[in-house]
Amino acid sequence: MVNSGTEHTVKAFDSDINELRGMVAEIGGRSEQAIAKAMRALENSDLELAAEVVREDKLIDDLEKRIDELTFQTIALRAPMADDLRELIATFKISGVVERIGDYAKNIAKRVPLVTHTHRLRPISLLPSMSKIASELVRDSLDAFARRDAELAMEVNRRDQIVDDFYNSIFRAVITHMIENPKDIGEAAHLLFIAKNLERIGDHATNVAEMVYFAATGEPMPERTRGENPTTPIDNVPKNGAD
Amino acid sequence: MNDLIETRRLPTDWQGAEMQKRIARRYSAERRFKAMGISAIVLSAGFLAFLLIVMVGNGFRGFTQTEMPLQIDFPAVTSGASASQFEGPNADANLQVMGLREIVASSIEIQYGEDGANLFSSGAWTAVSAMILDNPDIVERKATVYLPVSSEIDIAYKSGGTPAAEQKVRQYKDRLSTGFNWNFLSNSDATDPMQVGIWGAFKGSLITMIVTLMLAFPVGVLAALYLEEYAPKNRLTDLIEVSINNLAAVPSIIFGLLGLAVFLNFFGMPRSGALVGGLTLALMTMPVIVISGRNAVKSVPPSIREAALGIGASPLQVVFHHVLPLALPGILTGTIIGMARALGETAPLLMIGMRAFIATPPSGITDPATVLPVQIFLWSDEVDRGFVEKTSAAIIILLLFLLIMNALAIYLRNRFETRW
Amino acid sequence: MTDSATTGMTTDSGTPKMTARHVDVFYGDKQAINDVSIDVNMDSVTAFIGPSGCGKSTFLRCMNRMNDTIPIARVTGEIKLEGEDIYASKMDVVQLRARVGMVFQKPNPFPKSIYDNIAYGPRIHGLATGKEELDEIVESSLQRAGLWGEVKDRLQDSGTALSGGQQQRLCIARAIAVDPEVILMDEPCSALDPIATAKIEELIHELRGKYAIVIVTHNMQQAARVSQKTAFFHLGTLVEYGETTDIFTNPREEKTRDYITGRYG
Numbered sequence: 001m002v003n004s005g006t007e008h009t010v011k012a013f014d015s016d017i018n019e020l021r022g023m024v025a026e027i028g029g030r031s032e033q034a035i036a037k038a039m040r041a042l043e044n045s046d047l048e049l050a051a052e053v054v055r056e057d058k059l060i061d062d063l064e065k066r067i068d069e070l071t072f073q074t075i076a077l078r079a080p081m082a083d084d085l086r087e088l089i090a091t092f093k094i095s096g097v098v099e100r101i102g103d104y105a106k107n108i109a110k111r112v113p114l115v116t117h118t119h120r121l122r123p124i125s126l127l128p129s130m131s132k133i134a135s136e137l138v139r140d141s142l143d144a145f146a147r148r149d150a151e152l153a154m155e156v157n158r159r160d161q162i163v164d165d166f167y168n169s170i171f172r173a174v175i176t177h178m179i180e181n182p183k184d185i186g187e188a189a190h191l192l193f194i195a196k197n198l199e200r201i202g203d204h205a206t207n208v209a210e211m212v213y214f215a216a217t218g219e220p221m222p223e224r225t226r227g228e229n230p231t232t233p234i235d236n237v238p239k240n241g242a243d
Numbered sequence: 244m245n246d247l248i249e250t251r252r253l254p255t256d257w258q259g260a261e262m263q264k265r266i267a268r269r270y271s272a273e274r275r276f277k278a279m280g281i282s283a284i285v286l287s288a289g290f291l292a293f294l295l296i297v298m299v300g301n302g303f304r305g306f307t308q309t310e311m312p313l314q315i316d317f318p319a320v321t322s323g324a325s326a327s328q329f330e331g332p333n334a335d336a337n338l339q340v341m342g343l344r345e346i347v348a349s350s351i352e353i354q355y356g357e358d359g360a361n362l363f364s365s366g367a368w369t370a371v372s373a374m375i376l377d378n379p380d381i382v383e384r385k386a387t388v389y390l391p392v393s394s395e396i397d398i399a400y401k402s403g404g405t406p407a408a409e410q411k412v413r414q415y416k417d418r419l420s421t422g423f424n425w426n427f428l429s430n431s432d433a434t435d436p437m438q439v440g441i442w443g444a445f446k447g448s449l450i451t452m453i454v455t456l457m458l459a460f461p462v463g464v465l466a467a468l469y470l471e472e473y474a475p476k477n478r479l480t481d482l483i484e485v486s487i488n489n490l491a492a493v494p495s496i497i498f499g500l501l502g503l504a505v506f507l508n509f510f511g512m513p514r515s516g517a518l519v520g521g522l523t524l525a526l527m528t529m530p531v532i533v534i535s536g537r538n539a540v541k542s543v544p545p546s547i548r549e550a551a552l553g554i555g556a557s558p559l560q561v562v563f564h565h566v567l568p569l570a571l572p573g574i575l576t577g578t579i580i581g582m583a584r585a586l587g588e589t590a591p592l593l594m595i596g597m598r599a600f601i602a603t604p605p606s607g608i609t610d611p612a613t614v615l616p617v618q619i620f621l622w623s624d625e626v627d628r629g630f631v632e633k634t635s636a637a638i639i640i641l642l643l644f645l646l647i648m649n650a651l652a653i654y655l656r657n658r659f660e661t662r663w
Numbered sequence: 664m665t666d667s668a669t670t671g672m673t674t675d676s677g678t679p680k681m682t683a684r685h686v687d688v689f690y691g692d693k694q695a696i697n698d699v700s701i702d703v704n705m706d707s708v709t710a711f712i713g714p715s716g717c718g719k720s721t722f723l724r725c726m727n728r729m730n731d732t733i734p735i736a737r738v739t740g741e742i743k744l745e746g747e748d749i750y751a752s753k754m755d756v757v758q759l760r761a762r763v764g765m766v767f768q769k770p771n772p773f774p775k776s777i778y779d780n781i782a783y784g785p786r787i788h789g790l791a792t793g794k795e796e797l798d799e800i801v802e803s804s805l806q807r808a809g810l811w812g813e814v815k816d817r818l819q820d821s822g823t824a825l826s827g828g829q830q831q832r833l834c835i836a837r838a839i840a841v842d843p844e845v846i847l848m849d850e851p852c853s854a855l856d857p858i859a860t861a862k863i864e865e866l867i868h869e870l871r872g873k874y875a876i877v878i879v880t881h882n883m884q885q886a887a888r889v890s891q892k893t894a895f896f897h898l899g900t901l902v903e904y905g906e907t908t909d910i911f912t913n914p915r916e917e918k919t920r921d922y923i924t925g926r927y928g
Contacts, residue, residue, distance in 0.1 A: 006921060009927050080924070081887075082911060082913060082920050082923055083913075475734070549732075550771040550773060550837075553765040553767070554761065554784045555757050555758060555759075557757045557787075
């Protein structure tokens with residue numbers, strides 16, 4: 001059920017809610033930017049850009065704190081009910097989730113200086129596509145929140161599968177490479193972590209989508225199996241480098 | 244919704260000259276009103292004071308009587324009567340036969356000469372018989388009794404009368420004294436102003452009031468309760484309400500005609516009796532009780548009724564357990580006001596004949612009786628100057644009666660007043 | 664207009680104490696209640712909410728036939744107490760009102776002593792056979808209403824000398840004294856301060872289960888705190904009726920949602 005768009009009789013309530021929506025949009029935008037910048041820094045080995053991402057994560061953290069404060073205040077003062085209450089609870093959780101997305105982007109940026117020679121590593125070429133999709137998931141889930149679009153939220157939930165599939169491929173490829181080129185293990189490990197971060201970003205986007213669905217409909221989103229499946233045996237990997 | 248119209252209003256200058264003028268005008272209006280209120284009160288109080296002063300001034304002398312001493316040698320004139328004859332059951336009989344009137348007359352003649360009879364009131368001997376009953380020993384000795392003088396002497400002594408009477412006053416100046424006229428309070432009507440009393444009229448008023456109350460109060464209260472609580476709100480009820488309101492405004496003499504036509508002529512009830520008087524006055528008082536009763540019932544807050552209904556009280560229980568106790572002070576006040584009005588009514592009672600000369604107080608509701616206002620009216624008509632002060636004295640008694648009734652009303656109202 | 668919202672009719676806790684089906688109320692020509700059907704259960708507190716003039720108080724007063732005192736009021740439809748139609752000619756209104764008690768918005772104790780306030784109902788219905796039994800009823804009613812401790816030493820004091828909150832609890836005790844099955848409360852806390860209100864809400868919580876309670880309130884938070892079932896009235900119609908939690912977290916009807924979130928068009 002979508003909001004009828006009618007305003008609250010107490011206008012200050014509306015302005016509080018609008019302020020919160022604005023702040024959620026902002027924190028979402030910043031996190032998306034952080035992902036993009038971190039990936040660009042990775043591609044170009046741009047250490048300065050990476051450092052910028054790390055610095056700007058502080059802004060994301062502060063924004064999350066402000067969102068929490070305002071949400072808390074609004075709940076205390078406005079005694080919200082029904083969809084207003086659901087929206088505020090969702091705002092609370094979403095801001096925390098998005099802040100963690102920002103942290104993952106920071107984490108990626110931190111690994112940039114440690115991955116200077118990875119151009120040789122083939123799996124690295126998959127990362128930009130993966131990050132693009134993950135980024136889109138973040139953007140779409142926040143759009144769904146802004147528009148109270150439960151369908152879009154469900155779609156985000158489904159598309160996360162793609163990110164998970166990406167991760168699985170990259171995982172297998174990197175492990176293979178590590179077995180074949182043990183001297184690259186260090187960098188390859190970082191690559192794995194980066195891929196993992198992107199996969200987690202995708203998962204968090206689905207968390208946001210679940211919250212959006214609940215806020216919009218009042219029901220929890222129907223379950224979907226998610227996550228990577230690292231226990232799948234990697235068939236063609238010989239043990240101990242032996243043939 | 245919240246777009247307030249921005250008016251081009253200048254900020255209000257509360258301290259400016261215009262405002263000061265308004266304030267001054269307002270204060271002077273308040274002062275004027277207060278002054279008018281106070282002068283209205285002073286004027287009314289003034290009239291009341293004037294009335295009281297005039298009445299008391301004229302009437303207090305009605306409570307006093309001029310007396311002269313008379314020596315009666317009882318043993319000599321009664322040829323040895325003994326005190327015991329006038330004690331016990333035979334006292335009255337013995338008094339009758341002893342010929343007290345002649346005894347007193349002869350004693351007067353002995354002491355004051357032939358003319359002496361004119362000095363004393365013709366009923367003076369009755370005072371002696373009262374004294375004997377009070378104090379039988381008196382018949383065994385010579386006694387000096389103080390007897391009331393005749394009316395002319397009384398008037399001449401108090402305020403001036405005929406030249407002859409004044410001359411007598413001068414003559415016996417040192418023997419005349421003033422005493423309290425107890426007879427005024429215990430006697431009934433008489434031809435001699437020295438002997439009249441208000442007791443007959445007072446008792447008549449009392450009995451009439453009781454009859455009125457017995458009839459008007461229950462009927463009035465029940466009618467008020469029914470009209471307010473039960474009667475449906477339709478044209479018929481409106482008609483009844485209008486009729487009762489008008490009935491309260493009908494001149495009282497009309498009720499007298501009603502009483503004459505219905506009670507006396509149609510029903511043939513005893514004329515001059517307190518019964519008919521009470522019935523007529525009840526007809527007159529009932530609308531007043533109904534109106535004040537209705538107002539009292541209306542002023543009971545509906546929350547009390549709702550509370551009682553909510554607990555499962557029947558409409559009858561609501562009325563008698565809750566509404567009536569709370570309305571009672573108002574009802575009582577209205578009743579006493581109605582009764583006080585009835586007490587002072589003269590015209591209707593004159594029409595039904597309660598104007599006879601009543602020499603003995605009534606003993607039942609069918610005995611001929613009169614009431615205080617009528618008595619006052621009759622006395623004021625008398626020629627004898629001695630009745631003037633008696634009339635005023637009777638008015639004072641009537642006012643006292645009314646005062647007591649009102650005090651009773653206030654007392655009852657305060658006692659029954661429950662705060663809610 | 665819309666069909667009556669008979670949702671929630673199948674109760675989850677046995678037969679309902681009072682049922683209403685297709686009730687209409689007219690004041691002269693003006694219709695105040697439009698086709699309302701609802702159940703009231705023994706073990707839940709039911710709240711009636713809605714904006715001013717929506718008919719919640721009017722409907723409440725139908726349940727103990729207090730609307731009979733208004734000459735131009737006309738009630739059609741069926742309201743049953745334990746299966747008996749309360750508007751049938753053989754139903755004694757006086758006894759109905761003892762079985763279905765009412766507490767009003769403004770506390771209205773009788774101008775009598777506290778003892779007599781409570782004892783009046785049992786006396787007129789003949790519920791006590793002697794002074795001792797009457798004393799017991801008075802004490803237990805006051806205890807149930809949470810007032811005994813405060814007034815046990817001054818039962819002869821006037822009922823109107825108590826504070827507002829105490830007076831309202833006295834009125835509740837008075838209603839309890841006649842052993843009702845249902846207690847109707849018409850905005851019982853509107854005239855009280857927050858502490859007195861909280862005490863009454865706690866009292867309602869304690870009474871739940873012993874009596875079927877219906878409370879009309881214009882304070883939504885109170886309805887949310889106190890009731891298990893909530894009915895939303897709007898312009899004389901029952902718009903939505905359901906579990907209180909559902910109504911306040913995820914109402915089905917738009918009008919309900921607009922009302923409880925404070926969006927009046």
